[in-house]
Amino acid sequence: VAVINGRTLTDANAGDSRAVLCRAGGKTEALSFDHKPQQDREMDRIHKAGRFINQFRRVNGNLNLSQSICDLKYKQVPGIPPAGQMITAEPDIVQVILRPNDEFIILSCDGIWD
Numbered sequence: 001v002a003v004i005n006g007r008t009l010t011d012a013n014a015g016d017s018r019a020v021l022c023r024a025g026g027k028t029e030a031l032s033f034d035h036k037p038q039q040d041r042e043m044d045r046i047h048k049a050g051r052f053i054n055q056f057r058r059v060n061g062n063l064n065l066s067q068s069i070c071d072l073k074y075k076q077v078p079g080i081p082p083a084g085q086m087i088t089a090e091p092d093i094v095q096v097i098l099r100p101n102d103e104f105i106i107l108s109c110d111g112i113w114d
Helices: 040-048
Strands: 002-005 008-013 017-022 028-030 092-097 104-109
Antiparallel strands (some): 017 104
16 A cells, blocks of 8 residues: 655555655656565564475465465464464555655556566
8 A cells, every 4th residue: 555645655565566656757766575485584474473485485385475464364373463473464664755756656466567
C-alpha cells in the first residue's frame, strides 16, 4: 500500500509486491524490497519459528515468499507473535518526501517484475 499525506509518501510492503517511485527525469527509487526465504533476515525468522527452507527456496517446501497478508496456515506456531511467524504480514515501511517534479508511483505484484 502507498499513502500520500501532504508531501510525505509512505509505502508499507508485506509480501510479493513492489513499489517504485519515478522521480523527475525518469530516475527511479525503490520503495520496497523483496521478501524471499533465502534472505538472511527472512531465513533467521523462519528457522526461529521451527520451520525450514528446502533446496528450491520454498518455506516448508511450499511457498516461495516469506511475507504475506494471507496464507494463515503458515502463521499458527503457538507462542510466537505475528511478526515472528514463519510467514508474517508485518510490513516494511518506507517514507520519502515527494518533490515537485516527481512523476508517478508503480505498485505491482512480483509477477510483473520477474
